[in-house]
Amino acid sequence: MAVRFVSSFTFLLLLTIRLAFSASIAKSKCPDLCGNVSIPYSFGIGADCFLNPWFEVSCNETSSPPIISLTSINMEVLDFRLDRYEYVRVKSPIISKNCSDRETSRGVNITGSPFFFSGSMNKFIAAGCNNKAFMTGTEPTIVGCESACIDNRLFGPNNTCNGETCCETVIPSRLRVFNARFESKESQSEGCKLAFLVEEKWFDVNITDKSSALQNMDYVPALLDWGIPDEALGLPKKRGREYYCTGYYSMHLEPYYLNSSRCYCQYGYEGNAYLLNGCQDIDECQDDPQKRCGDATCVNIPGHYQCERRKTWVIILGISLGFGVLCLAIGGWWLYKYLKKRRNIKLREKFFKRNGGLLLQQQVSSSEGSIDKTKIFTSKELDKATDNFNKNRVLGQGGQGTVYKGMLVDGRIVAVKKSIVVDAEKVEEFINEVVILSQINHRNVVKLLGCCLETAVPLLVYEFIPNGTLFQYLHDQSEEFPLSWETRLRIAKEIAEALSYLHSAASIPIYHRDIKSSNILLDEKYRAKVSDFGTSRSISIDQTHLTTHVHGTFGYLDPEYFQSSQFTEKSDVYSFGVVLVELLTSEKPISFERAEEGRSLATHSILSMEENQLFDIVDARVTKQTKDGEVVMVATLAYRCLSLSGRKRPTMKEAAMELERILSLQKDSNVQHDQEEIDCVKIDVTYPWDGASTSTGSVCDSGNAFSRESEPLISSKTK
Template identity: 55%
Template sequence: MVLKLMLQLISLLWLTKASAVAGSIAKHNCPEKCGNVSIPYPFGIGDGCYINKWFEINCNHSFRPILKSFNLEVLQVSLLQGTVRVNSPVVSRCFDPPRVVSGKNPRVDLRGSPFFYSETYNRFAATGCDNLAFTILNGKVIGGCMSICNVSGILANGCNGISCCQTQIPFRLQTFNVNITSTGVIDEQYGCRSACLVEKNWFSNSTWDYFMFHFPDQVRNVPAVLEWGIANGTCKLNQTTNSTASCSTDARCSKNGTDYYHCYCMKGYRGNPYLPHGCQDVDECAEPKTSRCDWDCINTVGSYRCSCPPGYFDMSSKKKGKYCTMSEFRGTRSQVKVVGLGIGIGVGLLFLLIASLGIYRIVKRKKNIKLKQKFFKQNGGLLLQQQMSSNEGSVEKTKIFTAKELEKATDNYNENRILGQGGHGTVYKGMLTDGRIVAVKKSKIVDESQIEQFINEVAILSQINHRNVVKLFGCCLETEVPLLVYEFISNGTLFDHIHDQSEEFPVSWNDRLRIATEVAGAVAYLHSAASIPIYHRDIKSTNILLDDKHRAKVADFGTSRSVPTDKTHLTTLVQGTFGYLDPEYFQSSQFTEKSDVYSFGVVLVELLTGQKPISSIRSQEERSLAVHFILSIKESRLFDILDARVVTEGGKEELIAVSNLAKRCLNLNGKKRPTMKEVAMDLEGMRMYQGNLPVQQNHQQVECYITETSGPWDACSTSTGYASLENSATSPLDTKPLLLNSSC
């Protein structure tokens, strides 16, 4: 009895000591807090209290923790998530009186450190009226968004483009500069404009709403989240001690890529996994939610075990104390009864196993049927059935593929089969059982608006039969995410061939004129020859593919809309890609067939000049290619901006004629633009009389045409922009459409 009491006392003392050690988050004799902020190791205050210089914390006289390497105030440290919340600087520019409140670019440089801005928890945000803010890295635009004026005067809820906009940031961003400018939509410059990198959940904060809208120049810092890890370490398992070499005993190591690692306490342990013996045993018996014992619970190191009370013995195979039986059944009954009991239990268990397998198969089959029905409804199957029943176009001809067919075609969606990735999903190359090579578009998990967009793309493509439009073979609706099956287009996008020309297929002037003619004919078909007129709504060079014979194929009808013949326009939320967006549509929210004409005009200028639709290399006034082109014609500099190959291979009168056609397409007044049918006929005529145009034109005549429309371009010179066009596109999905009424 005395020995038992001594053992219980020793166990109690050991658990008390372990609990005390487990409560420590900093190294021995090091401060655990600075003000109200806990500072766990590998961070530390004072010499020897941190793992390396990057994790050194200064606790100033105001008891505010400062991350010394970057002079950033620390708000919170999370070991579990591997993050640290800091105060990030805000850039503000005011016009009444004119001043830059927080400096032009209060830059935080994390390069060379194990810290980077989290793309999961942060967003780049801009506030104010008529504000176009860019993030710039190494002279290139890597992101940006536009906030427009709040004409209603009502405080916006969140950050959705009205007086405040937001967009995602690149992966592992460590430094950037901010450029705040006007969108050019309005001429007046008043109030303050701000831009910052901020924690995404901060938009719902009432303090943020009040100060950023009423006193933007007084907000100097906002919370942002940095991710971190331990660099130059190892996650190799020590076989002798069954613990990791870089983490605490009873901890495990998780490697993030090849750069750094994180430590986590193993199951049954709790504490700081970066400290020696920082992970301590958890008493599961003291936590009712984790204890599974019907009778007595006994805590063990890293786990627990169950036992039966005195007078009972455990009949369960794993001795978990689940089946406690009185001792009289143990060795006191006859051998026959014991054997009979064993046989009965065995037969019962066998019957139970057979019945369970049968029930499991039935339940699994019903579950799979219900799951397919759920996915069918979730992926817009009811909407597709509705369109099929109403006999709109030829939707009923669309083939419905099974999930198993497409898994086999894409080698179970092997990463080596990926053709491109973008905002709407991933495209895989596949081969059907009949030998056809296809492109399978696997959409991301979508909300209701994206489901409507997916079904809309099926309906639009099903009623189109044109040699210069990508053909839709069918779709699959019984998977978690919807799938579309297109014909495979082998030679990439027109954007790639214009801006990253290869020796295999140098885009000659004849090829450019032919491609422009083919695209114009396809869009004219959508507008005029289809059974129901169709507005594409996102014509751009990344949505024009080239097949093995370098013929143009118009693609990506996710935002396209059918238009009743008795209507002349669609009234929608402004949606499109900066650089190609019709200014008239941007102002009125009314999309007409002439809006597609404007976007085609930008593509035609790309073919003429070889320049990108938006470029930060040009002056702010001429950042838009359309504005740059129009001003060059006005100032008699047309041949200065044309591509060298175009000037060499094309005739002077021919180039002037095509430039004049592009200028007409870019007219600010949509009514003065030609129809796509007229554009297609003009281009076809130019190809027929190539080198011998019947009508001779010169610079003065082109300049004369621009006189009546040149004025308003100054006000719209920065109304469009698209950051990702600064980088080379590698696939048809690299460039995402930008919804001007919501987050990027």
């Protein structure tokens, strides 16, 4: 009994090991699964993974379950089978007529391909009262059948297809075109009629209630057969010890007729005969060796087995040794798993410390409860959410890192930010962003959902903002959604309100330090969301500025901050002024297409306004959608925001109030403020190219005036 137990245990272990290390059915380094469906070579997903272009397979994993298609013939695949009865199961359309809520006539045409419908495993079905259904594309052969009418049912008693409201017939061999036409018997009522090509075994076994099932189905499964052109096989010869290839048929692939073959593993082998060394020996002795050899010892040989008689003590010794090796293997495996688990724990602890976990804890404790509780995600959760940070999930890249789109287990779509490198400076910025975003609660600021510190690089998890960045909509000519003037004004107001909140309404005043159109995201309703707080800083209430190394983006950077390294809330105001000019002009902040003195959009816009040429730089789409007075008011605000003297710039609260006023004027149909009704625009700025002096003057155009004076932002009079 003990010997039999040990023998059975050893057999099960060896069988498990054999299954675990069986050869792949796909080409080396190529995907062998799409969802739960195996993809055997000669089919394949991706470049160099299929035998030739006819056998290319696409896998759309964004659907659930994933959608598998044969690219060359544009047919959706249900599964593949690779044995002595190879086939591809595909979706075959149901052709219908006079059926409520459905009327389909789409057929299949795979002429010119190596694929065809199997004549032996498929059949043609027609259902419906007094239905004559014929296959088209089989001329001169006529293929079809005729059904009677019993109680207006699609199928007869017991759901059979015996000619009573349902009929079936065989199909021609190597069929490549399928469609159907219907005829009704004279003086008979028209009812729901169906015709389709279906896998015979599936139809007989799986469809029990045919009438209700088929009326609610768009397709049924059918089996495709194929041949492989001899020159495409890629094997050194048509027969080897492990496999053999046999001629299949002469197929017509325009413009030639080519001989085709199919390959199979020899008896005693299993695997994929289309791969080099793809057929592996079957160890028949693992399958009930006593039944094969009785008291003799079953010995496996390539392609077969033989029975050898040996002494009992040799068998016992072999079993004992095998059991000992088995115990060592199991013990070693458990030890490996234990050490690996401890190593992963230590590694996560190391990453937590290296990624600023202790710094985050210190920030949280020093903030005295001002930081909201942030969810700590595991690396496993985020790997699953982002498909192991697949390149196809990348939403964008910047100086702070790469952002991936992901979906959490609860179905929420999120954006996962992964830092590019790990060093002291980047870790500090990462922890700084966590701390700052945890304190922010505003509808126009992107929301932080959590973070992960147990990975090689730190991760942040944000709410997902679906409509990209403001920069894309302003400067990418391929965008189909043009931003209207009203939308631009609203976005400007929302940005201003978010910055005003950061500067004055947050629990601790926060300076963003990198305001730019590419850091303004747009949600599903095209509302602005301020993002990317990697270089932001919070300050004490009694502080007026922050002295740091210069951070920011060229074209948006405050010249006063660049010279002094002292960042104030007015530095964010300057960057906001550049964004305002972008909204007015749809021009990039830096462009080498402009003259040298105007390569900076800020300088270019101020020069244009000083030279009485404001409307030469305003986007034509803006001038068509609004009155000139509104443009002048926004330009006035931008002009003040771009003053080289920070003290002469408005606060973000004042800018938000001014934009709110302009929006209310636009919506008020009783207020007229066109170009002739604006008397003069009064502005107080310092020339951007001369930070040491302030000049006064005015530039008026057709009743509009820019003057270098203080309040108000703009004055107007109504006729």
